[in-house]
Amino acid sequence: MRRNWAARLRHGTIDGLRAVTLENERLRVTVLPGKGGDVVELLHKPTDTDFVWLAPQGLRDPRDHLQGAADDVAQFIDHYEGGWQEVFPNGGAPSEYRGARLAQHGEVAALPWECEVVADSPEEVAVRLSVRTRRLPYRMERIIRLRSGTAALEIEGRATNESGLRLHAMWGQHLVYGPPFLRPGARIRLPEGITVIPHESAINPPERRVGAGGAWPVVPAHGGGETDLSVVPEPGAPSDIVYLTGFGEEGWYEISGDIGMRVEWDATVLPYLWMWHELGASTGYPWWGRAYTVGLEPFAGMPTDGLAAAVANGTALVLDPHETKVARLRAEVLA
Template identity: 45%
Template sequence: MPHTSVHTHGCRVSDEWTLRGMRAAVLENDLLRVMVLLDRGAEIVEFRYKPRDLDLLARWGELRNPAHERPSVASPSGTFLDYYVGGWQEILPNGGAPATHRGVEYGQHGEVCLVPWACEVLEDSPERVSLRCTVRALRTPLRLERIMTLEHGRAVLTFDERLINEAAEPLDVMWGHHIAFGLPFLTEGATIATSARQVVVERDMDGFTPRRAQVDQRRLWPNVVGANGGPLDLSVVPPRETASGREMAYLSEFDGAAWYAITNPATTIGVAVRWDSAVFRYLWLWQELGSGRGYPWWGRAYTVALEPWTSMPTAGLAEATARGTQLVLQPGQIVSTRLTATAFHAMPTISSVDADGTLHGK
């Protein structure tokens, strides 16, 4: 049943919000405010660091309701890009381009990121709040459960997740967290630190020109060969005023725990994400730095997405399976995993992230 915290201090949670006719939930404590759009894939549309009143996620357009606003003609790619304006989506079971696999046609980033999810408040006290969100894919017998938790005095959002194969046969899947950061957080550009040691630059990005790096290269992170033949450091994001170009790359070979931190060098505000590299073996790096003209960017998108994924490339499930990077779930198998996202300030250099989201650095 609907629930809103009775207490007015410490951690609070409510699943009784609406936004443009869509059910929404809000979790907050003294440091973070998180809004989850339940009727649109349980998408995180706000990850606000309260001490600076700063939403760290990208947003360059209005949030539309897929149930109320439909495109005038269906696209073979699906509707993801019609509604995408930044934020944090969970993607399953197809990552990237439309694909056909085992008789199923998937649109881009299909099929759970735009559909309604069920929710239930599990814990509600000034010390701790937890919200469980669940969904079943339409064309694939998969069930995904996500428990989001905030604790008092910590700027850490914790995801405890379970992915369940409800089929009587093995299933191939791509599963990822599509986390995009943008303005005003990235006004002065950003620096990226990570435990990844290898980077592979994507070969094919239809319509994605100009590229920042030479395509189809494998290097030690973060140094690659730029499109002009010179050195390019992918850990440094150019400021909005001088940024141009686009890029897609895959990071892997993590040194110990898998984590990254993206920091604004001028404000020293940042976000650090840690996850289980046994499940999410790749970190996708997508940059859209204002050069995208026409649909769907229209020159508005200045964003850096850092996305933990089970698989690569961004060409869809059929191609990932052909390359052997898909996650294979046996009948009835349950995959459990944890991910944390930590907002921080006055820590210009992050050296590691613990499993509970605690940061180390200076």
């Protein structure tokens, strides 16, 4: 039964792409099964705050080959509307794995996903998204759930190796934050004892541990100087990326300004947190000085050099024949 109260679902299209909206008294979450299962809205209704960054180029249909979808980088970047993507089986730069050429951030973010409703009651709503990769023998599922009365989005991801071979993958949640939520001076908190790995050291990482109480160390910044990673910089600050690990079984972080977001995930499957800043300093392709965003992305594997690099350094996810890996994640608004 169609409802305008408690937990509810809406189906429709956005710019010609299939869309599903999960909503309750506190959150409205819009997902695009027609484009990678992207989350393009994560709105806290009481404060009218959308947490996800929306790219200035807007939403583009990845089926539009006139936009350069055949290019290994453009396939993702030219159709990147911001928001929150599932990244699999490659993370970062294009890479080659056992004869398969993999584009920037892999396959699934550019594919249409099947979508079915698995819960639709006043107490909770949930949809299951599913897709098969085309260049490697994987099946992905993603159950997205919203319960009545909560400000928390729950996601359960499943990656299944459908072959009789032992295979590798990179798997990540490409979750980025932007205005109006993201502002200079916003704070980032982590558990104690986290290792910070600068990008330049990702192949042979030194250990830089967060101090007691979640205080961050300063780390070398691109172009010289140092960066305090616990504070979101002013517009125009240099672009940067680091990798964080050492979370134990459960990973978590909080990012907060006037209100905040706490993300928790299964760090036994996604043991790394990619943290990157793009704050307007990049004046060439693809940002043109127009981005102000921070990514905090749970991942299996690093660095952003692609799957082959992650296999070489031993951080890639391993899936045995016909094995399924399950990764759970919860994103809750702190208000």
